[in-house]
Amino acid sequence: MGARVNAAASGTANWVDERTSIGGFVKFFARKLFPDHWSFMLGEIALYSFIVLLLSGVFLTAFFVPSMTIVTYDGPLATMQGVEMSEAFASTLHMSFEVPGGLLMRQIHHWSALLFTAAIVTHMARVFFTGAFRKPRELNWLVGFTLMILSLAAGFSGYSLPDDVLSGNGLRIIEGVTRSIPIVGEYISYWIFGGEFPGEILIPRLFTMHILLVPGLILVLIALHLFLVFLHKHTQYPGGGRKHTNVVGLPLFPVYTAKAGGFFFVVFGIVALVAALFTINPVWNYGPYDPSPVSAGTQPDWYILFVDGALRLMPGWLFDVIPMEWEFWGYTLSLNLLIPALIMPGLFFGFVALYPWIEAWATGDRGEKHVLDRPRNAPVRTGIGVALITFYVVLVMEGSNDIIANLFHLSLNDLTYFFRIGIFVLPVIAFWITRRICFGLQRKDRELVLHGKETGRIVRHEHGEYVEVHEPLTDQERWLLVSYDDIAPLEIEDEYNDRGVRRKGYRWDRFKKWLSHLYFEKRISPVTPEELEAAQHEHH
Amino acid sequence: MSTTENSTGHGPEGSETTNGFENPGMPYHRPRRADVDPKADKKAERQVAALFGVSIIGTVVAIGSYMALDMTDEIDSIRFVNMAIGLGIFLAMMGIGLGAIHWAKTLMRDHEMVEERHALRSSDESREGAIQNLKDGAEDSGLGGVKRRPVLVGSMLTALLAAPLAILWPQIGNMGADWNTSNFGHTMWRKGMKLTRDPDGTPIKASDVTIGSAFHVIPEGLNELEHGKIEEKAKAVVLLLRLDPRDLNLQPGREDWSFDGIIAFSKICTHVGCPVALYEQQTHHLLCPCHQSTFDVANGAKVVFGPAKRPLPQLPITVDDEGYIIAQSDFHEPIGPSYWTRLKDTSDGLHADETEGSSH
Numbered sequence: 001m002g003a004r005v006n007a008a009a010s011g012t013a014n015w016v017d018e019r020t021s022i023g024g025f026v027k028f029f030a031r032k033l034f035p036d037h038w039s040f041m042l043g044e045i046a047l048y049s050f051i052v053l054l055l056s057g058v059f060l061t062a063f064f065v066p067s068m069t070i071v072t073y074d075g076p077l078a079t080m081q082g083v084e085m086s087e088a089f090a091s092t093l094h095m096s097f098e099v100p101g102g103l104l105m106r107q108i109h110h111w112s113a114l115l116f117t118a119a120i121v122t123h124m125a126r127v128f129f130t131g132a133f134r135k136p137r138e139l140n141w142l143v144g145f146t147l148m149i150l151s152l153a154a155g156f157s158g159y160s161l162p163d164d165v166l167s168g169n170g171l172r173i174i175e176g177v178t179r180s181i182p183i184v185g186e187y188i189s190y191w192i193f194g195g196e197f198p199g200e201i202l203i204p205r206l207f208t209m210h211i212l213l214v215p216g217l218i219l220v221l222i223a224l225h226l227f228l229v230f231l232h233k234h235t236q237y238p239g240g241g242r243k244h245t246n247v248v249g250l251p252l253f254p255v256y257t258a259k260a261g262g263f264f265f266v267v268f269g270i271v272a273l274v275a276a277l278f279t280i281n282p283v284w285n286y287g288p289y290d291p292s293p294v295s296a297g298t299q300p301d302w303y304i305l306f307v308d309g310a311l312r313l314m315p316g317w318l319f320d321v322i323p324m325e326w327e328f329w330g331y332t333l334s335l336n337l338l339i340p341a342l343i344m345p346g347l348f349f350g351f352v353a354l355y356p357w358i359e360a361w362a363t364g365d366r367g368e369k370h371v372l373d374r375p376r377n378a379p380v381r382t383g384i385g386v387a388l389i390t391f392y393v394v395l396v397m398e399g400s401n402d403i404i405a406n407l408f409h410l411s412l413n414d415l416t417y418f419f420r421i422g423i424f425v426l427p428v429i430a431f432w433i434t435r436r437i438c439f440g441l442q443r444k445d446r447e448l449v450l451h452g453k454e455t456g457r458i459v460r461h462e463h464g465e466y467v468e469v470h471e472p473l474t475d476q477e478r479w480l481l482v483s484y485d486d487i488a489p490l491e492i493e494d495e496y497n498d499r500g501v502r503r504k505g506y507r508w509d510r511f512k513k514w515l516s517h518l519y520f521e522k523r524i525s526p527v528t529p530e531e532l533e534a535a536q537h538e539h540h
Numbered sequence: 541m542s543t544t545e546n547s548t549g550h551g552p553e554g555s556e557t558t559n560g561f562e563n564p565g566m567p568y569h570r571p572r573r574a575d576v577d578p579k580a581d582k583k584a585e586r587q588v589a590a591l592f593g594v595s596i597i598g599t600v601v602a603i604g605s606y607m608a609l610d611m612t613d614e615i616d617s618i619r620f621v622n623m624a625i626g627l628g629i630f631l632a633m634m635g636i637g638l639g640a641i642h643w644a645k646t647l648m649r650d651h652e653m654v655e656e657r658h659a660l661r662s663s664d665e666s667r668e669g670a671i672q673n674l675k676d677g678a679e680d681s682g683l684g685g686v687k688r689r690p691v692l693v694g695s696m697l698t699a700l701l702a703a704p705l706a707i708l709w710p711q712i713g714n715m716g717a718d719w720n721t722s723n724f725g726h727t728m729w730r731k732g733m734k735l736t737r738d739p740d741g742t743p744i745k746a747s748d749v750t751i752g753s754a755f756h757v758i759p760e761g762l763n764e765l766e767h768g769k770i771e772e773k774a775k776a777v778v779l780l781l782r783l784d785p786r787d788l789n790l791q792p793g794r795e796d797w798s799f800d801g802i803i804a805f806s807k808i809c810t811h812v813g814c815p816v817a818l819y820e821q822q823t824h825h826l827l828c829p830c831h832q833s834t835f836d837v838a839n840g841a842k843v844v845f846g847p848a849k850r851p852l853p854q855l856p857i858t859v860d861d862e863g864y865i866i867a868q869s870d871f872h873e874p875i876g877p878s879y880w881t882r883l884k885d886t887s888d889g890l891h892a893d894e895t896e897g898s899s900h
Contacts, residue, residue, distance in 0.1 A: 076613035176812035176877035195717035241566035262640025269634030276626020291774035316849035325849035475564035
């Protein structure tokens with residue numbers, strides 16, 4: 001029996017290999033090593049929730065009708081009897097209440113969309129805080145960044161498809177923001193909506209975008225993202241035996257086939273559990289889109305909340321005297337829309353996209369980096385990261401200001417005033433505190449290396465002195481604490497050479513020097529063997 | 541290079557030490573219980589098989605729930621069927637996932653291996669070869685080299701850049717319908733049109749509107765529109781309110797736009813277009829629930845808080861012979877959010893600025 005199976009398998013393998021030379025690929029990939037760390041699973045969660053999205057999405061397309069034709073509801077839902085609604089909304093109700101498991105699939109789809117965006121953002125944060133975006137991975141950072149933007153497009157276009165009153169208001173806001181773009185805004189709005197808002201063509205257009213264009217791009221970029229991961233080989237955390245020149249880990253087959261493959265089923269299982277137990281986006285409570293009603297306390301999905309918060313934060317009148325909507329030469333410029341909804345996200349995302357280059361200018365480092373940083377060992381980067389998160393969280397909280405005000409019995413207006421100041425002040429404070437904490441942790445690491453671990457054992461010397469015994473670190477423990485790069489600020493050549501001629505590129509160099517000093521002027525260097533020896537000498 | 545380069549980066553040819561310490565090498569590998577104890581090994585195997593068994597049970601639960609449970613029109617029964625199928629899927633997936641991971645963690649290799657990395661940069665030889673190949677190709681085609689053909693290259697690039705327009709221009713041209721963006725500037729309100737209740741379209745008598753009350757209003761005839769009903773509604777919705785006439789500060793030039801304390805404003809927020817649906821009777825404030833722009837109805841709906849800059853446009857109203865509230869005209873300015881040419885659509889010589897006041 002076993003021999004027959006073996007013969008069949010080798011026959012098939014031979015057949016395929018003679019036509020594809022797949023043997024070489026299998027030899028190359030099967031035992032490829034991957035380092036182990038829980039934080040490497042964040043990107044996997046994003047990938048797997050995307051697969052769950054594809055699977056559940058195919059089911060939804062079997063029942064969803066992307067049409068804005070108005071019909072009168074005649075289904076089992078008593079509250080909607082006789083209500084006029086688009087076919088999109090009616091088919092959403094149909095699949096939720098008349099198809100067994102349909103509501104479950106909708107909820108699996110929506111929950112995994114929320115998980116998809118959340119996992120991408122968390123994965124990006126991991127890559128950022130550990131410096132995994134450094135050479136040679138800058139391009140893959142950009143690929144991942146683009147995937148993040150596409151996930152927002154996928155999420156928003158899908159959220160709008162049921163044509164309920166909540167998503168309709170979201171589209172109304174998009175329309176208003178689009179219109180505010182100088183000169184071409186009105187025409188872009190007409191282009192998107194096929195005429196005046198809401199028109200009759202938007203849902204079919206969003207549908208194509210949502211099920212073809214955006215997921216197609218996401219698939220292509222995921223392939224590129226993973227190809228680059230294979231090409232670069234995965235980064236690894238510092239530790240004994242790990243170097244920039246090697247990769248330490250376990251083989252793809254069988255260990256990661258089992259672990260990562262199994263993890264897909266875990267992600268799917270958890271999404272199914274959440275979707276089975278917790279309602280998400282109950283559009284039957286909101287009702288079909290109608291331009292007139294809207295209720296308080298309604299919010300977009302979490303990933304759009306920061307833009308909504310920015311729209312709430314921005315005053316129409318600055319200090320009650322300076323208008324934020326300007327009229328000149330007969331034209332209107334709506335800064336109260338442009339700044340929060342387009343300029344702010346543009347600058348925020350632009351900074352995130354370009355960050356690998358900004359840091360490379362500061363370090364002046366040209367080497368390949370395959371061992372990750374512990375966040376404490378890059379205090380300025382970690383500070384910037386926490387400042388960005390703080391900025392983002394302030395906007396998310398402002399986007400929930402009505403709910404916060406209601407929950408904690410606060411004044412809505414006072415909250416907004418607080419966040420209007422906080423958006424400028426809190427990120428700076430967060431940066432400063434984070435950098436201090438990093439320095440503190442680095443000093444603690446030095447202390448551990450130099451003087452060892454406290455054991456709690458008190459010993460009395462012959463001459464009566466009491467001391468606590470400190471146990472020196474093992475080689476492995478010490479290596480983790482001393483093996484980080486001690487980067488000195490860049491020094492540059494003088495502006496004028498010996499003959500008094502101003503050299504080219506001086507301004508750019510001066511900028512890099514300024515940036516570098518910002519990063520590395522104040523730094524805690526790792527313990528050197530000489531320092532360790534001196535400290536040990538002191539002890540004995 | 542004008543900057544001093546740090547050399548802490550380790551290309552694959554870089555140094556192996558940092559700050560003088562030697563890398564201690566791979567840590568000692570501790571065997572797991574299953575590695576040394578055959579009983580533990582067997583136990584782990586049984587656990588993995590049990591987890592796969594849980595998955596099979598989950599599949600049975602999911603299919604069984606689908607087949608056995610009936611959905612009625614009751615929301616609770618629909619929820620129950622979905623929950624039962626969902627829990628089945630949960631078990632079916634989770635069993636496989638945990639089983640595979642437990643297998644990997646207890647029975648597969650956990651002794652880490654080492655693989656060298658290679659520089660990503662191609663060898664000098666490859667690079668030179670690549671450049672030579674490109675040069676040869678350029679020479680063959682006349683793109684470069686001795687026999688350059690600049691006219692050919694120029695005309696080809698121009699054609700390639702222009703050709704997409706042949707597809708894009710008609711496509712984009714078709715996507716914006718008639719491109720008549722001046723539709724932003726007016727609504728279906730006309731002189732003499734009755735203000736009617738949203739959504740049933742019944743007319744409103746002045747005597748129905750008591751002090752402190754608020755009506756959500758649509759224009760007479762909206763519900764009968766054959767075409768573009770929702771687009772017209774998105775622009776024409778109005779809030780009708782009655783204040784004590786002593787509380788109402790009529791705006792200059794608009795003294796006759798209201799009737800005995802009854803006043804009508806566009807319901808579409810001048811910030812970004814949400815319906816301004818929340819009316820606070822005591823303060824006469826209208827609040828937009830989307831971004832909390834707050835308008836003071838007693839003072840021409842000017843902005844008192846939030847991101848909006850302009851007051852809500854006022855609909856001039858009066859009362860007809862039968863006592864019904866009717867419009868005097870369309871709005872005198874575009875309703876809703878601002879746009880680049882908004883002032884061009886502002887009519888009757890009533891410039892928006894004349895009715896604006898700053899907030900306090």
